[in-house]
Amino acid sequence: MNAEKSHEIFARLCTVNPNPRTELVYRTPFELLIAVMLSAQATDKSVNQATARLFARANTPEAILALGEDGLKAHIRTIGLFNTKARNILRTCALLIERHGGAVPRDRAALEALPGVGRKTANVILNTVFGEPTMAVDTHIFRLANRTGLAPGKTPAAVEQGLLNQVPREFQRNAHHWLILHGRYVCTARKPRCPECLIADLCEYPDKTPPHPAPSNTLDHVQH
Template identity: 65%
Template sequence: MNKEKRLEILTRLRDDNPHPTTELNFSSPFELLIAVLLSAQATDVGVNKATDKLFPVANTPQAILDLGLEGLKSYIKTIGLFNTKAVNTMKTCQMLVDLHGGEVPENREALEALPGVGRKTANVVLNTAFGWPTIAVDTHIFRVSNRTKLAMGKNVDQVEQKLLKVVPKAFKVDVHHWLILHGRYTCVARKPKCGSCIIEDLCEFKEKTEL
């Protein structure tokens, strides 16, 4: 894909949604961190249902530690893999208290050292909580980037590095959200809604639908 076409795609996505953000509910970097940690292999809707009850009761590392493991599980038991996620959340909260004064560090290495937090989660927190120009590539972004040929790669790391290289600075902070939302609602996995897509004429996907 040439530079001009790529720029037009990003411009249209920006014009359609000038101030995008995550669909996870949060009001602090810590709440975002926990919501993202819980969201692996789960929907944002499902996570929000759980955290909307959890966060009014416990929205700091110490408050979650005070709940205890079983107490935390009672709030997140509707989320897939909740047992493992509960253990990781408790360990993460303990590390935040012991090593970071109960605050979420604005540092990639420190974030990735937390249990259950990988590069993608760290990217989301750095981007959404702290405004870093990071790009967390999930299945939606991977699919959209490859289908459109905006940034092709055989795995999420390759797509991330390609996006970081080809996306102009002015778009970097928000492109993560635009591509996720586009993949979630328009460029869906099984039957992409090409007929109602705002970048359909620029997309280089060969198997377009009429929807």
């Protein structure tokens, strides 16, 4: 995709939603870190329901450690893979206290050294908390980048690098959120909503969903 078309895509997304935000509910960097760790293979809605209960009881590394594994699991058992996530969260809390004074680090290597924190989660934290122009490639962004021709790639790493090269600098801070929301609500996996898409004319996907046929006029079928 050429630079002019890419710029227009993000200009339109910016016009419609100039200040995009994650749909995960959080108040502190630590709360966001825990929410993102829980969000793997789970919906933001289900995570928000669980963290509303959890954070009301414990929203610091020390407080979550005090819950213990069984106590933490009781708050997050509605989330997929909650056993593994509980263990990772407790280990992460311990390392945050031991290495970072309980604060969420800004350094990528330090973030990725935390149990249960991979590159995607680190990118979300660096972007959303610290304002860095990173690109967290989830399933929505991976699909969207390939389908539209914006940044085709066979792996999340390839798509991430392609987007970092393709997204105009002025839009890099918010591009991650725009693409996730567009993939979640418009460029959906099974049946993209192409007729309603504000960038459909710029998209290079060859098999766009056709418009719905206009409803027939019932008067044409009245029997005389």
